[in-house]
């Protein structure tokens with residue numbers, strides 16, 4: 858499968874703002890919000906990101922998908938702060 862974000866590689870999850878610290882591949886899963894990155898590229902409608910983010914933060918209390926990577930002092934407020942800091946405005 859062709860990566861659909863080749864022209865605009867990203868290092869941050871567009872749903873939760875997690876910093877992968879390397880170019881994200883479509884087959885990656887986000888360790889923070891748990892989203893499969895292949896579904897969440899530039900060509901997705903903004904509402905897809907908003908819905909996925911709300912589900913993660915409101916329904917799952919912003920718990921990390923990979924629990925051992927979750928900071929000890931993690932909170933819903935920190936999740937929102939990460940989104941605001943790292944997700945481009947057009948996907949917020």
Ligand SMILES: [Zn+2]
Nearest residue numbers: 870873887890
């Ligand atoms: Zn994420």
